[in-house]
Amino acid sequence: MTIPPVGVLRLPRGPFASAGRSTAGAAAVVLITLAGLLATAALRPARAAAEPPDPDAFTRLDPSAPALFVQATLPATRSTLQIEGRRLLAGSLEVYVSTSGAASLFGARRDWQEEGHLLVFRAGGRNFHLTAGSRLVTGDAGETLLRAPVFARAGDLWVPLEFLTRVVGPALREPVRWDPSRLTLGVGGERADVTGLRVEELASATALHFTCGKSLTYRAESPEPGLLLLKIYGGTVDLAQVVLDTPRGLVEAVNAEQVGTDALIRVRVSGLVTRHRAYAAEDGGEIVLVLEEEPSGALPEPTPRGRLTPAPAAESPAPGRVITVRTVVVDAGHGGDETGRIGPGGTLEKDVNLAVARELKRVLERQGGLEVVLTRDDDNAVPLARRAEIANQAGGDLFVSLHCNGWFSERATGVETYFLSPAKTDRDASVAREENWAAEGGADDIEFILWDLVQNRFITDSSDLAEGVQAGLCRALGAENRGVKQAGFRVLVGAYMPAVLVEMGFLSNGAEETRLIDPEHQRLLARTIGEAILEYRDRHAGADRADGEGRP
């Protein structure tokens, strides 16, 4: 929260306090009161008419969703199974399978409790407790919060495939891969291409050699002291092999997780580690992560975060760090049934956002030679989580979400630019983990914390971009500068790149609404935001690459 409280305020004296002095005063009061009551009554239908439609349209259960067939391959037994899947969540691409189908893949046993609403799924000596309507999976492998809930349907419980890829697979140390484009599910080893881990202890360093079956793109980073994340894009990791339980050298523990089509390797390192680098070796057959104890020179502290008033642009880019901007993902906020804010003149926010997004695409392509991906190029409802997914799949270098603002009255005006405020800061996250682990043995929502930590990596860059966009807009539009702010915007969560959300003006204000629907003004908005993006690109180009990032 950035706004300080104004303080304790006393109740204002009622408007009737001095009304008894004269009857003329009383008459005036009556007239004013009646006018007020009439005005209130007159305003009510107008407010009701402006109510937006249900914005939650894509999280409703759709029991009649058509069946689709999931091709499951089990390399261990060289067999293929076809199981029934359904997209039970209206508007979502999340595929569900029945627990009986899932059981056939893992040779699992199912024990029903509580009349078909609670199920113990037993596979590989592990128990997983599923409850109808709940996102929480408990059991002897810990607790996991799924992104989508379990549903009861046709006498069985239906689970999102995430239950298999993120819960059952890791617990049984069996990689489970889901390919949404081909509707195939791979269960079990053999096809993993990140297949081994070798630890090499050196004088003042420790090297981790990850064996890869092919050349893979990777990125290494330290979102918080003591933790390194190595993300291997398109890599399928053998969870049984890429693991280290006992500390060796500067490494305390290693474990891996399959996150969609990428392998995410978490390396817990000793507090002595001051520097890390990653490189590809053996013609791409190995990714090496080197952890060093003594810095060869003074190294900067881990990425500063949570800057609300960033330093002037000249000193923003960390020395020696380059950011290459080739692909920009432009997100037109809302869409389809989800109209966003509706202006007093009836303007739909989704339309303004899309018009400016298309124009911004043209500006960036023509003036900057950039590749631009729109998360939507028509009037479709795209779920918020899907937008970050689109950005990640497109390999975006920047994510820019365009919105119009709204307030409870016409009073508010101006422009503001946001970047993501992580749900918790690093320190808070570790404190929360400590507290929860001490109390409950790891009942925290690790997935979210991890993603927030990953987001922290981009906070400096996001804040820098937000500053540029905000300054540009205020200069070009002469609009009220409401500032650069941080908030927990759902659409920015999960984007693996610097990400900002621009509020281009208040659609709830009549004058600003008139400007926002003017094509000339929309072009000005697009041009200004585009120029800020190109300035950001140019500002960060040119220095030597020094962070652990590689595209061999």
Add this chain to the structure above:
Amino acid sequence: MTATGRGSGRGVRFWLALAVIAALVVLGVVALRFVQRWRDAADAPAPEASVSDTSAVPPGTRSVQLVFVSADAMSMITEQRQLPASNRLEEELRAVLDALCAGPQTRGAVGPIPRGARPLAVFYDERQGAVLVDFSRELRDNHPGGSAAERATVDAILRTIALNFPEVRACTLLVAGEQVETLAGHMALDRSLDPRRWR
């Protein structure tokens, strides 16, 4: 001339008297509605408790702070109230949120909770310091939309919890019993939030 003047004077006095009576009736209605609303909100007939007073806390009540926003969306406004005290956090939090939903008493302040929204249930897990607040569907259905408005709604709730219940370390907001992704397409609510960050 004189007779006419006196006649019109009597007429004026008659209308003014009528106006005074009408004013009293309107005042009475307003006062009644106010009292009714307060009873609904706090489950206790204590109209005098709504007057802010930092010096004396009446027995059986606690002094709480409610967070509203300024009409221009630029700042937050904190109002102090006296609400019934309870030894159960659930009951106190419920009363605080009811009062928050009822809106501000400060002139120029805006209540950022959508019309008709109210807390349906509050659960508290003492060991985890975690609360779960289930709001009625109006919290989402009547939301006017826009980042600033949506942020104000979430911030007012979280900051009110933070100021009055420092022991709460995690807060999950539900709408009509279900976890929602956002209220109007912006602020992520599909996770628990730490009110301490709103202090």
